Amino acid sequence: MIELITANSAGGVLARRLLPAAIAIPLVLGWLQIQGERLGLFNPEFGTSVLVVLNITLFLWLIGWIARLLHRLDLQRQSAVEALYQANHALEASIEEHVSETALKEHRFFTLSLDMLCIVGTDGYFKQLNPAWERILGYSQAELLAEPFLNFVHPEDLARTRLEVENHAAGNPAVNFENRYRCKNGSYKWLAWVSVAAPENGLLYAVARDVTARKQVEQQLEQQAAILQRQADLLELAYEAIIVRDEHGAITYWNRGAESMYGWTRDEAFGNVTHVFLQTQFPEADIDLDKLLVQQERWQGELVHICKDGRQVIVESRQVLIRNEQGIPTGFLEVNRDISERKQAETALHNLNQELRRRLAESQTLLEVIPIGIGIAEDPECKQIRVNQNFAKQLGIPQTTNASLSAPDDEKPSFKVYQNGRELAPEELPMQYAAAHGVEVLDLEVDVVYDDGTVLTLLEYAAPLFDEAGNTRGSVGAFLDISDRKRAEAEVRQLNANLEQRVEERTAQLQQANEELEAFSYTIAHDLRAPLRGIQGYAQALLEDYGEQLDEAAQDYIQQIFVGINRMNALVQDLLAYSRLSREQIKLSGVQLAQVMVEAQAQLGTELSNRQGQLTIAEPLPSVMGHRPTLVQIVVNLLSNANKFVAPGVQPQIRVWAEQKENGVRLWVADNGIGIAPQYQEQIFGVFERLHGRDTYPGTGIGLAIVRKGVERLGGRFGIESVLGQGSRFWVELQGTK
Ligand code: ADP
Numbered sequence: 001m002i003e004l005i006t007a008n009s010a011g012g013v014l015a016r017r018l019l020p021a022a023i024a025i026p027l028v029l030g031w032l033q034i035q036g037e038r039l040g041l042f043n044p045e046f047g048t049s050v051l052v053v054l055n056i057t058l059f060l061w062l063i064g065w066i067a068r069l070l071h072r073l074d075l076q077r078q079s080a081v082e083a084l085y086q087a088n089h090a091l092e093a094s095i096e097e098h099v100s101e102t103a104l105k106e107h108r109f110f111t112l113s114l115d116m117l118c119i120v121g122t123d124g125y126f127k128q129l130n131p132a133w134e135r136i137l138g139y140s141q142a143e144l145l146a147e148p149f150l151n152f153v154h155p156e157d158l159a160r161t162r163l164e165v166e167n168h169a170a171g172n173p174a175v176n177f178e179n180r181y182r183c184k185n186g187s188y189k190w191l192a193w194v195s196v197a198a199p200e201n202g203l204l205y206a207v208a209r210d211v212t213a214r215k216q217v218e219q220q221l222e223q224q225a226a227i228l229q230r231q232a233d234l235l236e237l238a239y240e241a242i243i244v245r246d247e248h249g250a251i252t253y254w255n256r257g258a259e260s261m262y263g264w265t266r267d268e269a270f271g272n273v274t275h276v277f278l279q280t281q282f283p284e285a286d287i288d289l290d291k292l293l294v295q296q297e298r299w300q301g302e303l304v305h306i307c308k309d310g311r312q313v314i315v316e317s318r319q320v321l322i323r324n325e326q327g328i329p330t331g332f333l334e335v336n337r338d339i340s341e342r343k344q345a346e347t348a349l350h351n352l353n354q355e356l357r358r359r360l361a362e363s364q365t366l367l368e369v370i371p372i373g374i375g376i377a378e379d380p381e382c383k384q385i386r387v388n389q390n391f392a393k394q395l396g397i398p399q400t401t402n403a404s405l406s407a408p409d410d411e412k413p414s415f416k417v418y419q420n421g422r423e424l425a426p427e428e429l430p431m432q433y434a435a436a437h438g439v440e441v442l443d444l445e446v447d448v449v450y451d452d453g454t455v456l457t458l459l460e461y462a463a464p465l466f467d468e469a470g471n472t473r474g475s476v477g478a479f480l481d482i483s484d485r486k487r488a489e490a491e492v493r494q495l496n497a498n499l500e501q502r503v504e505e506r507t508a509q510l511q512q513a514n515e516e517l518e519a520f521s522y523t524i525a526h527d528l529r530a531p532l533r534g535i536q537g538y539a540q541a542l543l544e545d546y547g548e549q550l551d552e553a554a555q556d557y558i559q560q561i562f563v564g565i566n567r568m569n570a571l572v573q574d575l576l577a578y579s580r581l582s583r584e585q586i587k588l589s590g591v592q593l594a595q596v597m598v599e600a601q602a603q604l605g606t607e608l609s610n611r612q613g614q615l616t617i618a619e620p621l622p623s624v625m626g627h628r629p630t631l632v633q634i635v636v637n638l639l640s641n642a643n644k645f646v647a648p649g650v651q652p653q654i655r656v657w658a659e660q661k662e663n664g665v666r667l668w669v670a671d672n673g674i675g676i677a678p679q680y681q682e683q684i685f686g687v688f689e690r691l692h693g694r695d696t697y698p699g700t701g702i703g704l705a706i707v708r709k710g711v712e713r714l715g716g717r718f719g720i721e722s723v724l725g726q727g728s729r730f731w732v733e734l735q736g737t738k
Contacts, residue, residue: 014066017066029054029058113132113207115209117132118133118149119203120149121203125148126149127203136210137183138184143184156180164193178192181208189210192208193206194207239257239337240335241257241258241335242257243274244331245274245332245334246330246331247332251277262308262313279305281304282303294329299319301316302316314343317334317335317337368388368389370390374387374391374477375387375391375476375477378465378473379474382404382429383406384407385403394481395413404426404432405426405429418446430460431462432475438466440461441460443459444459445459458480458482462475463475524575528568539562543555543558574703574706578705581630581706581713582713586714588627589625589627590737591625592621593631594619597656599628600635604640611646612652613642613653614652615655616656621658623736624664624667624734624735625735625737626716633706633710634706634711637704638732642669642671645673650672656670664734665736666732669729670729671727672727675723675724676691676724677724681722685704687701687702707732715734
């Protein structure tokens with residue numbers, strides 16, 4: 001019921017309008033009848049009649065109203081159906097028109113498409129192709145349809161293509177697949193594919209686009225990228241520091257060369273401002289390099305940079321301005337080469353050069369001023385010899401002339417060269433010889449003989465000159481004019497001969513005089529002994545025979561005579577001993593020094609003990625080549641002096657020892673005596689040389705003269721070491737025995 005009431009049909013409309021009226025109208029009319037009857041307006045019969053009439057009237061009006069409403073609705077529906085029918089017709093017509101138009105369009109698109117459209121069957125053959133295929137690959141439709149499409153695929157792409165087709169058949173649409181198709185002319189074209197499989201008929205719908213041009217561009221780009229990479233690698237390989245800085249000077253590129261040159265890694269360098277970072281020292285203080293680069297695009301010069309370790313490097317820097325495509329400056333590229341070593345080498349070379357120039361100038365000056373003749377030949381045969389001023393002067397030729405005797409006849413000088421009276425051939429001349437044989441010629445004395453008979457004596461030295469390969473390229477010669485020296489030598493020789501003769505004569509005279517003198521002193525000493533003995537005898541007799549008659553003074557005089565006689569005796573004996581030493585034949589033989597010491601002590605008798613002298617002998621004493629009596633004489637005199645020359649109250653301490661020396665044996669006699677001042681140490685070995693009065697220290701002054709003569713006769717040496725007031729050490733050196 002509800003469904004009917006709410007339905008949008010004619011029944012629904014009828015129900016919704018009639019139902020309320022059918023309920024409300026009888027109720028209202030019934031209520032009005034009851035009210036009228038209650039008020040007595042009418043009686044029940046009238047009331048019922050009026051009620052029936054009103055009911056019929058109202059329901060008639062209601063039916064008429066609803067019938068009109070339904071009629072209107074039906075009219076509306078009929079016109080809507082009509083309109084719908086017409087619209088359907090129109091739609092059908094329009095659809096028909098549209099379908100035929102689409103098919104046409106599709107066909108047009110298919111034939112007109114620039115892309116290659118195709119339908120491929122499950123058998124692997126093309127089923128349909130648009131004309132783009134013929135145009136792009138050069139085959140006819142028939143040719144393309146006649147073969148499986150894989151036959152046209154590049155062998156290298158075949159496997160990929162097969163896999164792609166299989167994938168595709170499995171329902172994966174192909175996107176961005178690319179392979180190469182062979183053209184009729186044998187070349188290949190790159191095709192990019194989009195395809196879809198139609199499962200209902202198993203066909204493959206595909207669109208290919210010729211991307212050969214793009215591929216070529218891509219390949220070129222790849223090649224260029226590879227080249228760029230290689231170049232970038234090369235930049236890394238470069239020894240130079242390659243640095244890029246942006247327009248604000250901040251480092252944006254820092255190659256390996258820069259890392260090794262400056263010690264900063266690329267991470268440390270990035271972002272730093274180059275000139276601050278490297279503490280750049282510019283060639284001119286006020287230069288603004290970046291500004292300059294913007295003005296003139298490039299710059300080249302030397303800069304000084306400081307490395308990470310504080311080291312300073314000098315670089316040869318080349319810098320260029322970098323612009324972007326719009327020509328706006330975006331940075332700077334700098335390539336720096338470390339030239340510190342080169343600079344040092346340059347400085348060293350410069351200094352060397354200067355040094356060489358100086359040396360050359362010195363040599364040149366030396367060559368000109370040196371009082372030696374110098375000749376230089378710069379050809380191996382010495383056909384041309386340049387001479388210095390001195391040599392030209394020596395030879396008597398102008399400095400500009402060729403001094404070589406190997407020169408052609410019309411050029412060579414007119415003198416001849418002789419050695420020991422024989423004329424030398426040009427090739428025998430020292431410079432020529434040195435150059436030809438690569439050897440030095442030293443100390444060669446030659447005579448240069450001129451046409452007028454003048455002779456010049458030269459002392460020659462020549463040395464070869466070698467080139468870098470070690471071959472002789474000439475020679476140098478030094479020529480000393482020794483003509484004057486030669487003359488002087490001859491004179492000296494003559495003089496020497498005379499002198500030697502005179503010296504010999506003098507020596508002979510002296511020797512004779514000496515011998516005569518020694519013979520004389522011997523004779524005197526010897527002959528003095530007899531009268532002395534006489535005087536002594538008579539004085540003794542006088543004392544013995546007349547002693548009692550003589551007064552004290554006379555006796556004292558006689559005593560003085562005895563003292564004089566004793567002194568005279570000592571003198572005579574010493575003199576005799578001394579002259580005997582000179583005259584006697586001495587034959588050397590091995591002598592034991594210990595034996596000599598024993599004999600010397602015996603000869604000294606009580607002399608040592610009289611003064612409490614203490615003698616210490618360091619034993620053992622070696623043997624020497626000598627003559628025993630002479631050695632005893634020497635030792636006696638040394639011991640006697642050592643015992644004698646001590647300060648009053650001092651006990652003499654005498655030490656004797658021997659020492660092995662390179663050339664023999666050295667015998668030492670040392671004392672603790674008064675010592676001898678240095679200026680007298682040589683003098684005291686002379687005859688009669690004494691340093692003290694006879695009253696202080698008695699003696700004849702012959703003792704050390706005997707020592708000297710004796711040592712000389714034994715072929716030995718003697719000496720003294722003494723400090724005044726501190727004692728003396730006398731030594732005698734003789735040959736040891738073998
Ligand atoms: P004499 O001993 O007879 O005086 P010498 O010829 O032996 O003569 O000595 C010469 C001088 O050398 C001595 O007079 C003395 O002045 C000095 N003389 C020699 N030996 C020593 C010595 N051992 N110490 C100090 N003076 C000495």
